[in-house]
Amino acid sequence: MRVKDDTKFRAICDATISLVNEIGFAAASVAKIAKRAGVSPATIYIYFDNKDDLLVSTYTTIKKEMSEAMLAGIDLQAPVRDIFQQIWRQTFVYVTQHRDKFQFTEQFANSPYVDQVDSTEIDRYFAPVFAVIQRGIDQKIIKNVNFDLLSAFMFFPILTLANSRLCRSFTPTEENIDISFSLAWDAIKL
Amino acid sequence: MRVKDDTKFRAICDATISLVNEIGFAAASVAKIAKRAGVSPATIYIYFDNKDDLLVSTYTTIKKEMSEAMLAGIDLQAPVRDIFQQIWRQTFVYVTQHRDKFQFTEQFANSPYVDQVDSTEIDRYFAPVFAVIQRGIDQKIIKNVNFDLLSAFMFFPILTLANSRLCRSFTPTEENIDISFSLAWDAIKL
Amino acid sequence: MRVKDDTKFRAICDATISLVNEIGFAAASVAKIAKRAGVSPATIYIYFDNKDDLLVSTYTTIKKEMSEAMLAGIDLQAPVRDIFQQIWRQTFVYVTQHRDKFQFTEQFANSPYVDQVDSTEIDRYFAPVFAVIQRGIDQKIIKNVNFDLLSAFMFFPILTLANSRLCRSFTPTEENIDISFSLAWDAIKL
Amino acid sequence: MRVKDDTKFRAICDATISLVNEIGFAAASVAKIAKRAGVSPATIYIYFDNKDDLLVSTYTTIKKEMSEAMLAGIDLQAPVRDIFQQIWRQTFVYVTQHRDKFQFTEQFANSPYVDQVDSTEIDRYFAPVFAVIQRGIDQKIIKNVNFDLLSAFMFFPILTLANSRLCRSFTPTEENIDISFSLAWDAIKL
C-alpha cells in the first residue's frame, strides 16, 4: 500500500491514538477508529494492511517523531553532560506536549504487539545517543556498566515521570526537569 | 451443594496471566482463559463479576503478593540504605522468579484497565516504604525532593531492568543487582 | 414431583408472575425467578419439571382460581341475564384485584406456550357458563349463534377493558361495570 | 458500495413474524431469524439497532399496513353504520389473509415489548375511525360512553374472533362476518 492522502493517514493515526488511550487495544475496533477519523472502515484498509499494521505503523511513526524531537539541534561535539541535559529537556518538552502519543507508546511497548516491531529500525533512530554514552564511558565520565543499566537510569525515569498514570504528584516545570536530571546524572556519572 | 474451590480461583488467575502475556488483553478472551484453566466459561462468572473484574482482581492479587515479597523480613529500624538495598534485592528475586506475574502487571499498569483499580488499596501495601523514604529525608540522607521523583529512580528502574521486553542484555545476577542498586542510591542520596 | 411446601410453591408462582409481567418470558430466567422467590434455582426443579412446566402450571393455577372467583355463589336457577350480570361483576372484581395474575394470563394466552395447556381442563372450569348460554339460547333469550361468537361479546370485552395495556382511559367503577355489561347484553340478547 | 436492499428488510421482518409465531419471543433468537431470512446475523444489525428494535419495527410496520387495509376506500361522508360495516369487513379480510402478521401483533401487544412502541404514532393511523365514532355519538346514533368501551365492542371482538388460538369453532365466512357485525352494532347503537 502506498500513501495517497497524508491528511487521511494522519487522521487515522490520531484517531487510533486517542481511542486506544481511552478504551485500550481490546475495545478500539477498526469501525470505531474509522468513525472517529471520519472515514469508512474500508478506507483504513487502503492505508494499512490490517489492524495490526495500523497499530504498529502508528507506533513507529510516533517513535520516529519522538527521536527526532529528542535529538533536534544536538551538538554531538559538546560535553557529554551537556548533551544529556539537552536531550533530557527536549524529551520532557516533547512528552509534555504530546501526552497522548506518549501514552500510546507506553501502552504499546508493554503489549505483545511490540514484538511485531522491527526493533533495529527503532534502534537506528536512537543510535547517536548510544554513541554519546560510549564516549562518556571512554572518557571515564560515565560508569562503565551495561548499556541497559545506564538507560534504565538515564532515560526510563523520564518516561515514568511523564506518565500521568504512574506519577500524579510530579509536574514537569523547568525547575523539576533540571532537578530530575541531576538525579539521573548522579546515578550514572563516575 | 459443592463448595467454592480456591484451586479453581488460582487456576483461572494463572490462566489469565499466562494468556494475557502471550497474546495481550485484546486477544485473551474469556473462552480461551477458561479452556486454559480447565473450566467452563460460565464457571469464571461464579468467581468474578465479569472480564474486567477478572483482570483487575488478578492484578491486585499479584500486587499484594508482590508487596509482601518486597517487604518480607525488613527491619524498619535498620539504616535507610540497608533497608533499600534489601528491598531492592528482594524485588529482583521476586520479579525474576515470577516473570509472568510481573509482566502482567506491567502490561496492566499501562492500560486503561488500571483506572479501575482502587489505588488507595495498593498504596496501603507499600506504605511502609514511604515511611522509610520520609525518614531518609528527615535524616538528611536522601535528597529532599518530590516522592514520585525518588520513586522514579529508586524503584522503577527495577521494573525496567527486570522487564525482558525492554532490557535484553541485562541479566539479574547477584553482582548486577548490587551494581544497579548503587546507581539508584547515587541518584537519590544527598 | 409432589408439592411439599405450599408456601414455597406460591412464592415461586408469584415471582414468576411479577417477573414475566415486568420483563416478559424471554428475559424471565429461572435464576431471576428463584432470586425473587427467595429460593435456589435448584429448588424450583423440586416443584416443577422444568421451566415450561413452571409457566404452564402457573397459568392453569391462575385460570382455576379465576374461574372459581367468576362463578362463586352463582345461582344457576336464576334468570339468564342475572347470572351473566353477576359473572360480569365478579370477573371485573377479580381482574381488578389481581391485575398481575390477569396480565400474566393474557400474555401467556397469546404466546405459543398456550399450546402446551390441556384445554379440556380449562374448559371444564368454565363448563357451567356454557350450560347457561345454552339455556339462554333454548329460552330464546340469547341469539342463536356460534358459541365463540357469543363469548367474543360476552366475555372477551371484559379482558380487553380490564387490560391496562390496551385500555388506558376506562376505569372499572361500579357504574362503568354496569354500563359495559349493558353493551354486552345488547350484543347477545335476542 | 452496495446499497441497502428493501427485499432484505422484508425478508428479515417476514422471518421474524413466522418464527415468533411458531416459537415465541423467547425462543426466536437473532441467529434463527437470520437463518430463516437467508442472511447473516450481522446483517440484521445493519437494518435494525438491536433485537428490540427489530421486533418493535416489525410491529409498527404491520400496524401501519393493517390500518391502511382497514380504512381503504372508506367514504367518510357515508352513514356511520355503513362505515363501520365496511371497516368490519375489511378488517376481517385483512386478518384472514394475513393471519401470521395478525397473530404476531396479538402476541406483541400482550408483551412488555409494547411499552416501547410510540403509541401516538399508532393512534394517528386510526384517527379517522375515532372521528367517525365521535360523529356517531353527536348524531345520537351511538351510545355516549367511553371510547375504550366502544372499541372493546366495536373492534376487539374482531381480533378475538380472528384469533385462531382463542376461537377454534368460528370461521370467517361472508355470512358469519355480517352476523358478528350485527352483534357489535347492537352493542354500541343507541
Add this chain to the structure above:
DNA sequence: GATGAATGAGTGTTCATTCAT
C-alpha cells in the same frame, strides 16, 4: 480512491439444568 453494505467467526455473558453436599 473511497464507500457502506455484508459476513462468518468470534465476543462477553447468561441460559436451563444437574450434581455433590
Add this chain to the structure above:
DNA sequence: CATGAATGAACACTCATTCAT
C-alpha cells in the same frame, strides 16, 4: 428437602475484513 457450584450450549451483539459500486 434444599442448596449454590458447575456446565455446555446458546444468547445478543461486534469483530476484522471483503466486496460491489
